[in-house]
Amino acid sequence: xxxxxxxxxxxxxxxxxxxxxxxxxxxxxxxxxxxxxxxxxxxxxxxxxxxxxxxxxxxxxxxxxxxxxxxxxxxxxxxxxxxxxxxxx
Amino acid sequence: xxxxxxxxxxxxxxxxxxxxxxxxxxxxxxxxxxxxxxxxxxxxxxxxxxxxxxxxxxxxxxxxxxxxxxxxxxxxxxxxxxxxxxxxxxxxxxxxxxxxxxxxxxxxxxxxxxxxxxxxxxxxxxxxxxxxxxxxxxxxxxxxxxxxxxxxxxxxxxxxxxxxxxxxxxxxxxxxxxxxxxxxxxxxxxxxxxxxxxxxxxxxxxxxxxxxxxxxxxxxxxxxxxxxxxxxxxxxxxxxxxxxxxxxxxxxxxxxxxxxxxxxxxxxxxxxxxxxxxxxxxxxxxxxxxxxxxxxxxxxxxxxxxxxxxxxxxxxxxxxxxxxxxxxxxxxxxxxxxxxxxxxxxxxxxxxxxxxxxxxxxxxxxxxxxxxxxxxxxxxxxxxxxxxxxxxxxxxxxxxxxxxxxxxxxxxxxxxxxxxxxxxxxxxxxxxxxxxxxxxxxxxxxxxxxxxxxxxxxxxxxxx
Numbered sequence: 001x002x003x004x005x006x007x008x009x010x011x012x013x014x015x016x017x018x019x020x021x022x023x024x025x026x027x028x029x030x031x032x033x034x035x036x037x038x039x040x041x042x043x044x045x046x047x048x049x050x051x052x053x054x055x056x057x058x059x060x061x062x063x064x065x066x067x068x069x070x071x072x073x074x075x076x077x078x079x080x081x082x083x084x085x086x087x088x089x
Numbered sequence: 090x091x092x093x094x095x096x097x098x099x100x101x102x103x104x105x106x107x108x109x110x111x112x113x114x115x116x117x118x119x120x121x122x123x124x125x126x127x128x129x130x131x132x133x134x135x136x137x138x139x140x141x142x143x144x145x146x147x148x149x150x151x152x153x154x155x156x157x158x159x160x161x162x163x164x165x166x167x168x169x170x171x172x173x174x175x176x177x178x179x180x181x182x183x184x185x186x187x188x189x190x191x192x193x194x195x196x197x198x199x200x201x202x203x204x205x206x207x208x209x210x211x212x213x214x215x216x217x218x219x220x221x222x223x224x225x226x227x228x229x230x231x232x233x234x235x236x237x238x239x240x241x242x243x244x245x246x247x248x249x250x251x252x253x254x255x256x257x258x259x260x261x262x263x264x265x266x267x268x269x270x271x272x273x274x275x276x277x278x279x280x281x282x283x284x285x286x287x288x289x290x291x292x293x294x295x296x297x298x299x300x301x302x303x304x305x306x307x308x309x310x311x312x313x314x315x316x317x318x319x320x321x322x323x324x325x326x327x328x329x330x331x332x333x334x335x336x337x338x339x340x341x342x343x344x345x346x347x348x349x350x351x352x353x354x355x356x357x358x359x360x361x362x363x364x365x366x367x368x369x370x371x372x373x374x375x376x377x378x379x380x381x382x383x384x385x386x387x388x389x390x391x392x393x394x395x396x397x398x399x400x401x402x403x404x405x406x407x408x409x410x411x412x413x414x415x416x417x418x419x420x421x422x423x424x425x426x427x428x429x430x431x432x433x434x435x436x437x438x439x440x441x442x443x444x445x446x447x448x449x450x451x452x453x454x455x456x457x458x459x460x461x462x463x464x465x466x467x468x469x470x471x472x473x474x475x476x477x478x479x480x481x482x483x484x485x486x487x488x489x490x491x492x493x494x495x496x497x498x499x500x501x502x503x504x505x506x507x508x509x510x511x512x513x514x515x516x517x518x519x520x521x522x523x524x525x526x527x528x529x530x531x532x533x534x535x536x537x538x539x540x541x542x543x544x545x546x547x548x549x550x551x552x553x
Contacts, residue, residue: 018159019173020157020159039165041169044544044549048116048548051116
């Protein structure tokens with residue numbers, strides 16, 4: 001998965017968790033929780049969805065790497081190689 | 090099929106159990122939620138009599154949040170469960186009252202409303218009350234420490250008039266204190282926020298609307314809900330860790346973890362372990378439901394809820410008699426802004442009751458005692474709200490004995506053990522408490538406790 005696909009994958013997960021959030025204007029270099037209402041329980045859900053959809057395990061100490069979309073791309077890129085984007089699941 | 094194996098078995102299909110089940114099923118855990126009874130919901134359920142549905146438990150859903158609010162407990166909970174808010178079809182209260190001695194607080198939803206109520210009824214206390222509201226907003230009631238101490242003593246920091254202190258304690262005690270004569274500070278903070286700073290609402294259709302949404306979501310995620318499947322024992326392995334459950338019918342379900350909503354004392358008993366006497370809950374209730382010929386408001390009573398104590402200082406403790414009608418809660422379910430009752434009124438009165446006395450009655454004594462106590466309760470309600478008796482077309486009542494029979498808590502103690510295990514641990518590995526005995530109360534609190542336990546003990550646990 002390339003950068004755009006990883007961002008799409010994360011946005012789709014966030015939209016599943018928080019259907020009432022508008023994600024169209026999300027900046028990639030600003031903390032997600034500063035742009036939309038996401039708390040630690042929601043971050044757990046992002047991690048759980050990554051595991052469910054892509055088989056990617058993110059240990060608790062690495063949750064902080066997912067704070068921004070750029071951070072997600074940097075952290076997830078090696079784990080998402082060769083995986084197929086799943087949206088709207 | 091031989092012994093099934095689950096990632097988690099949830100004991101009890103009440104609010105916390107259903108919520109835990111949904112969270113686990115949502116992430117592909119193999120989970121089953123078990124309950125001895127035919128209907129799910131636990132203490133918050135319903136029954137049918139004379140073609141009519143009677144709710145148990147639910148007077149009000151606390152933690153009202155206006156549409157669009159995202160940061161308070163109710164929207165966070167619904168997000169975790171992925172239940173669209175519209176599915177609950179929440180109708181706000183009109184207004185509610187606290188009546189203690191001669192004092193009266195009339196309030197609606199939101200912190201501005203309760204501040205106005207205090208300014209009207211206790212003008213000299215408003216500055217202190219605002220400081221209290223600020224303290225409640227800033228306090229973290231979930232911090233890791235054993236106990237916050239007694240709320241009554243804390244409140245004296247801000248409030249000088251003991252009558253106002255009592256006005257604040259009555260609704261909070263009735264909405265969830267498991268301790269006699271005392272409301273613990275952290276509990277006060279949680280309930281004060283959820284009742285006063287957020288507010289009260291009710292799903293149109295009553296508890297069934299919420300129960301249907303929870304069941305639908307659990308099944309949709311692949312979780313199992315098994316009714317008439319009572320747990321006779323929680324099985325422990327050779328390391329004294331929970332390893333499964335034995336059902337009433339003899340079937341064994343093996344699992345990685347057990348989440349139990351049965352209560353602290355009851356859960357340990359299922360493990361074959363005893364609890365000290367001071368862990369037994371002592372507070373139980375009688376509740377009447379009167380169906381009225383006309384809407385309650387048309388009969389002159391407009392409040393949705395009335396939390397009352399006839400005396401200036403109320404006794405929140407197990408009564409010496411069958412029932413203590415000097416304080417209680419009145420709920421007119423048809424005084425929510427929308428409801429399903431058409432032109433009928435639905436009027437409920439709840440008072441403290443003594444489980445052991447009710448349990449000791451013979452059948453004929455029991456029936457007569459119900460009538461007598463109902464009269465006491467309805468007369469008391471008449472002093473602060475409406476005496477429904479002249480307008481009643483149908484009537485039913487439950488007692489601590491009913492609670493015990495249908496939902497199983499020791500002593501009919503709906504708010505559980507006074508000794509709460511906040512982290513859900515009861516000293517048995519792979520067994521976690523959810524629900525009331527974690528110290529979270531109200532429907533939203535119970536649901537959140539199930540979510541939190543599923544997250545912490547199963548989803549975030551290292552994979553085995």
